Amino acid sequence: MIKITIIFLILSLIVASSTSAYADIVWPAIYVADSHFHFWLLLVFGLFIEALIFFWVLKMPFRKALAISTIVNLISSTVGSFLMVLSMLGWHLVVDNFVNGTFAPFNLAATLILMYFGSACIEALAIKIIWKYKFVTIIPIFLLGNLLSYIPIAVRLYIGGGWNKTM
Numbered sequence: 001m002i003k004i005t006i007i008f009l010i011l012s013l014i015v016a017s018s019t020s021a022y023a024d025i026v027w028p029a030i031y032v033a034d035s036h037f038h039f040w041l042l043l044v045f046g047l048f049i050e051a052l053i054f055f056w057v058l059k060m061p062f063r064k065a066l067a068i069s070t071i072v073n074l075i076s077s078t079v080g081s082f083l084m085v086l087s088m089l090g091w092h093l094v095v096d097n098f099v100n101g102t103f104a105p106f107n108l109a110a111t112l113i114l115m116y117f118g119s120a121c122i123e124a125l126a127i128k129i130i131w132k133y134k135f136v137t138i139i140p141i142f143l144l145g146n147l148l149s150y151i152p153i154a155v156r157l158y159i160g161g162g163w164n165k166t167m
Helices: 001-015 030-039 038-058 062-095 105-131 135-158
Strands: none
Touching: 030 062, 030 105, 030 135, 038 062, 038 135, 062 105, 105 135
16 A cells, blocks of 8 residues: 555646746756656656566566556656756755856766666665665666666767757
8 A cells, every 4th residue: 555655746746836937047967867867668668677677586477566556657757857966056056166167068968877777776775775676786777778768868968069958
């Protein structure tokens, strides 16, 4: 019953946060978050890859593996939309004083790397809390799955000119 309640709360947060917002401030985490929407098909592919790895490494039925992968990614996208974007704002309030501004090359790379690891950690913590799997066992699975979505995002931002896009 607790798992169903948690899933319901997460889905409610997703629906409640699905409206667009506009602001006069932009920082690199917004660009990374926006890029996820351009690669939604890769995100779906990543769910299947994570599920196959769960199936293979954790020896669980594929349907359960796919359900777990989907649920923890929903949690990660909901929590990460707020937590990681806002924590990166805090990062910039501190780090921008030591580098050459918010869009300095160091900050752009750090944003991608921190959001990549942050997303994998949120997913691993969710599966640890809900299904009681060991963090050490599952974090490599999420690091691999998230790599599938962050590589195209990095390519879009660096090679495709995404950092120069007007928000």
